Amino acid sequence: MKVQRTVEIDAAPADVYRVIMDPHSLERWVTIHVKLEDSPDGQLRKGSELTQRLALAGRGFTVHWEVVENDPARRVVWEGRGPMRSHAGVTYELSGDGDGPTTFTYTNEFALPGGPLGRVAGPVVARVTGGELDRSLQRLRALVED
Numbered sequence: 001m002k003v004q005r006t007v008e009i010d011a012a013p014a015d016v017y018r019v020i021m022d023p024h025s026l027e028r029w030v031t032i033h034v035k036l037e038d039s040p041d042g043q044l045r046k047g048s049e050l051t052q053r054l055a056l057a058g059r060g061f062t063v064h065w066e067v068v069e070n071d072p073a074r075r076v077v078w079e080g081r082g083p084m085r086s087h088a089g090v091t092y093e094l095s096g097d098g099d100g101p102t103t104f105t106y107t108n109e110f111a112l113p114g115g116p117l118g119r120v121a122g123p124v125v126a127r128v129t130g131g132e133l134d135r136s137l138q139r140l141r142a143l144v145e146d
Contacts, residue, residue, distance in 0.1 A: 008141075086110065088110035
C-alpha cells in the first residue's frame with residue numbers, strides 16, 4: 001500500500017529538515033507517535049536507527065527505523081520493520097529555494113502481515129493512515145512556521 005501527501009510550508013528547506021530530522025520533535029508533529037523507545041541524540045543522519053512506539057486506530061505497535069538515504073534538506077529515506085514481519089518505507093522530499101517556501105512530500109509505502117486478510121484490511125489502513133498523515137503535516141507546518 002502507498003499513501004502520499006504534500007504540504008507547502010512557509011520556511012526554508014533547511015529549517016524544515018532540521019525539524020524532521022530531530023527524533024525528539026516527532027512527538028510534536030507526528031499524530032500517531034506515542035514515544036521513542038530508543039534513539040540517538042542530536043540530528044539523524046544516514047545509518048541512524050531509532051525505535052518508535054506508534055498507535056493507529058487504537059492499536060499500539062513498535063517500529064524499528066533506519067535512515068538509509070539522507071540528502072540534507074532534499075530527500076530522506078527510512079526503512080522500518082514492525083510486528084509480524086511487517087515493513088514500511090518512508091520518504092521525505094523537500095523542494096524550494098533556499099529561503100522558502102518548501103514543498104514537503106511524505107510518502108509511506110507499507111506491507112501488512114496476514115496474507116489475504118492483510119490485503120483485505122489494506123485499503124482501510126491506507127485511509128486511516130492518510131487521515132493521520134494529513135493531520136501530521138498540518139502540525140508540522142504549524143511547528144515550523146511558528
